[in-house]
Ligand SMILES: Nc1ncnc2c1ncn2[C@@H]1O[C@H](COP(=O)(O)OP(=O)(O)OP(=O)(O)O)[C@@H](O)[C@H]1O
């Protein structure tokens with residue numbers, strides 16, 4: 015045994031001597047070239063080839079890296095021996111991942127591949143125009159050279175598909191916001207995200223069941239319509255305009271849509287967008303299977319029609335000063351224009367990515383520019399109305415567990431008579447029901463009382479309004495030089511005006 019150790023020690027000595035000799039003879043550059051050369055030779059004769067998938071590709075986030083990470087996380091918990099566990103802020107799901115510099119084997123169509131998660135420290139002196147993560151992360155895929163075509167043709171596509179599926183099914187969907195005002199994070203993203211957990215669904219949404227079904231069918235058709243959109247040459251996107259008084263469920267409807275289709279939501283805050291090109295960047299960074307929302311579009315920014323904009327926009331950075339210029343305009347330096355927004359929803363840029371839904375909401379549809387409303391731009395205009403009787407029944411069921419048959423016939427009759435006249439929003443009604451949800455009878459009685467009071471008030475206000483506007487009308491007509499002949503037409507005009515007011 016001692017002899018064996020002696021010869022091993024002398025061998026090490028010889029090796030150390032050879033190494034120092036080599037270092038003496040070969041300068042470092044030459045050594046590096048030699049190593050590279052031997053590496054090449056090794057790869058030439060090796061039966062394997064390698065693919066590096068880095069987390070950041072130049073300056074952009076590499077989607078394939080995220081997809082691989084997600085894909086591996088689906089089976090790494092069973093096969094891996096050393097795992098990294100992560101849980102995003104506010105998320106309920108724990109994600110398994112491959113530990114740093116660890117490997118895992120996968121099989122696809124009978125072919126075995128090896129994945130290695132490579133993590134190295136980033137050199138601090140590396141120059142970058144934005145902060146980069148401290149570690150360089152990537153996956154290395156090792157496959158047999160003879161299987162290269164199979165892997166490149168189908169395996170990577172399969173990974174992308176699977177990762178999308180996994181993300182939709184297992185992971186929390188995300189609610190994105192651009193509240194950082196255009197600045198990018200270390201991975202080059204202008205959006206910030208939190209897990210999306212809104213409980214609103216089409217079941218909890220109080221609206222006419224037929225209208226609800228129409229919307230659900232439309233969403234379903236859209237989600238399954240890839241080949242239709244392809245065949246007809248249309249971008250795979252759809253626009254919904256939700257309008258109606260506050261508290262009628264526009265935001266709840268968006269949440270229900272996202273939950274129904276399992277889509278992410280991008281809540282676009284227009285006041286945080288400085289110009290049209292920033293808007294385009296935001297659009298480019300949205301993923302497919304998502305809903306892009308602009309709430310209260312009438313009050314977000316001063317969007318006037320394109321003609322007016324053209325006149326006014328001598329100070330539009332994109333027209334004159336070049337993108338990013340800081341020349342202020344009427345709207346205090348915010349140079350996002352209606353045409354920019356229209357391009358965002360409808361132009362060439364709107365179809366980067368696919369399967370996306372645009373939803374705009376407003377309380378005042380009459381304030382919107384007709385260009386935004388023309389058909390093809392917002393495919394469906396959905397009026398979210400005051401609570402109707404069918405919607406009221408849904409609220410009674412959801413909040414109190416009351417079916418129609420559980421309520422007294424007379425109470426039902428009273429409710430159905432007064433609900434339209436009361437003009438109460440589902441938000442108003444749900445407030446009354448929540449307050450008394452432990453005393454169901456009391457809840458119904460109080461609701462009926464509240465509705466009657468509102469209906470009474472509306473009636474009085476309505477007749478007062480009619481009276482005032484009739485007087486105003488008469489005064490106006492008196493000032494507009496009345497002539498004898500016009501008296502003949504008077505009753506008819508008045509009738510018309512009343513009709514208009516009603517509508
Ligand atoms: N149609 C509805 N069905 C069920 N609940 C509703 C409905 N409308 C409103 N609500 C309730 O009222 C609350 C406010 O509704 P929501 O925020 O969706 O209204 P909104 O129309 O978006 O209002 P705003 O125009 O002020 O943004 C919600 O939390 C929800 O509980």
Ligand SMILES: [Mg+2]
Pocket residue numbers: 264265266309375
């Ligand atoms: Mg809302």
